[in-house]
Amino acid sequence: MDKVIVAKDLSLAYSSSDTIINKVNFSIDSGNFVFITGASGSGKSTLLKSLYGALKPKNGSLIVGGVEIRGVSRSRLNFLRRHIGIVFQDYKLVKEWTIDKNIMLPLLINGYVKSVANNQVDKLLKHVRLNHQSGKFPLELSGGEQQRVAMARALAHNPVLILADEPTGNLDEYSSQLIWNLLEGANTQLNTTVIVVTHNIPKTLNVDYKHFHIEYGSIHEVC
Template sequence: MDKVIIAQNLSLAYSKDETIINKANFSIDSGSFVFVTGASGSGKSTLLKSLYGALKPIEGSLVVGGVELCGISSKKLNFLRRHLGIVFQDYKLVKEWTIEKNIMLPLIINGYEKSITQSQVDSLLKHVKLQHQAGKYPLELSGGEQQRVAMARALAHNPILILADEPTGNLDDYSSQLIWNLLEGAHEQLKTTVIVVTHHIPETIKIDYKHYHIEFGDIHEVV
């Protein structure tokens, strides 16, 4: 099976004297569903940031989608990010854009035609049950609704890899279930690799998944 992520002796840090992930080795198969757990401050979000190139490794090698992230140029990084779908805990929606335009963002960046873009956005809005809110701005929506918009944006361009950082952290049960259903659906129907950083793996999850745990700077698989 192809590996979508390969990390060898990967060390991550915000400052040189405080290593968060220390010489980690792991790989993730293409099309798998992975949970990454760990205590607060263990480095879960740091690991996720390194996967989309927001934090460069200080040591080792990290290959995502066949692209080495150590010493990557901004042009190559942009290219890689165009094939990722990222869901953030704080949603990261553009406040001055309507939710429709927010969902369109990866499609615009990837240069999709307007007609395709519109039909894809309409379909995603139905999936996240926000079709009647298309013209609203993010701040007019609840937290759960904003995260559903962020989810729709992450799925819009059929990415090879979805990275979700505590996607249901502050959400109500209804929105949380909707998010998990969408992530499961993307994994099952589109064979998208999904990596979710979370405190707790939901009991309602129906699919097979892998579980990695981060502790004391080390990443190990929980079998």
């Protein structure tokens, strides 16, 4: 099985004197569903940022999709991100754009023609049960609905890897369950590799998964 992510002696820090992740080693296979847990401030989100190149390694090696993140060029990083879908806890939607345009953004970046992109957006809005909200702006929607838009955007370009940072942390039960169903479906039906940072692993998830726990700068697999 192909390795989507390989970390060797990986250290992450925001400053030279403050190491958050210290010399960790792990790998994630194509098609894995992975949970990353840990106490607040343990480095979960820091690790996730490194996986899409928002934070470069302080030391060691981090390879994502065959790309070495340390020292990666901007063009190479942009190419990698075209194959990654990201779901943020605070949605990161463009407030001045309609939800349709927000979902369409990765499609246009990936070179889809406008007509195909429009059809994909229509399908995705139905998929996340928001087709009745088409044409509205993010702030006209509830938090749960905004996160469902963010989920549709992450799925839009059929990524090989989805990274989700506390995707259901602030949501109502209905929206939370829908988000988990979408992530599970992407993994089981499309073989998308899914990595989720969370405080609580849902008991209703019907998928085999790996569980990494971060504590005191180290990461270990929970069996």
